[in-house]
Amino acid sequence: xxxxxxxxxxxxxxxxxxxxxxxxxxxxxxxxxxxxxxxxxxxxxxxxxxxxxxxxxxxxxxxxxxxxxxxxxxxxxxxxxxxxxxxxxxxxxxxxxxxxxxxxxxxxxxxxxxxxxxxxxxxxxxxxxxxxxxxxxxxxxxxxxxxxxxxxxxxxxx
Numbered sequence: 412x413x414x415x416x417x418x419x420x421x422x423x424x425x426x427x428x429x430x431x432x433x434x435x436x437x438x439x440x441x442x443x444x445x446x447x448x449x450x451x452x453x454x455x456x457x458x459x460x461x462x463x464x465x466x467x468x469x470x471x472x473x474x475x476x477x478x479x480x481x482x483x484x485x486x487x488x489x490x491x492x493x494x495x496x497x498x499x500x501x502x503x504x505x506x507x508x509x510x511x512x513x514x515x516x517x518x519x520x521x522x523x524x525x526x527x528x529x530x531x532x533x534x535x536x537x538x539x540x541x542x543x544x545x546x547x548x549x550x551x552x553x554x555x556x557x558x559x560x561x562x563x564x565x566x567x568x569x
Contacts, residue, residue, distance in 0.1 A: 413541055415502045418514050421546045422537060426495035426518075429568055434476040437568070441469050441546035442540055447568065449553040459525075464562070479567070491524040491566040500537075512539040512546065520569045529563065532556045 421440075428437040441447075454465040458466040467475070478484050479491075496519040503515035513536070520531045537552040553569045 422500045445548045494521045495568045
């Protein structure tokens with residue numbers, strides 16, 4: 412049975428997989444119809460009819476992961492690395508009877524490559540579903556505090 416603790420553990424595990432570059436294990440956390448969304452505007456409601464920093468389905472996520480893992484990806488020499496510092500997730504919905512699980516987590520994210528260090532702050536919202544007894548990401552939404560700032564290339568995943 413899915414509990415608030417299992418949701419929290421799932422979110423911490425996802426960050427660990429990203430920080431240790433276990434890309435295939437991270438992709439396996441997504442439902443087949445899962446999405447990764449980074450809105451361009453504060454409280455943006457529509458990822459399709461409004462521009463977003465990122466709005467990727469599982470296929471696009473796989474393409475990005477293949478690029479990151481590729482030996483011939485010269486933009487990743489040296490490789491980017493990241494670190495997630497998470498506040499304890501707030502469970503906003505835990506309804507096993509209806510398969511509804513949601514959480515929101517404040518974070519500080521650091522990404523580095525060579526001598527360049529970028530830091531971002533914001534909130535990660537997870538909409539999760541149960542699939543074969545396991546939690547899967549239906550939607551991961553990243554709301555940055557400074558969403559309207561000019562950004563360099565965000566190489567990895569927050």
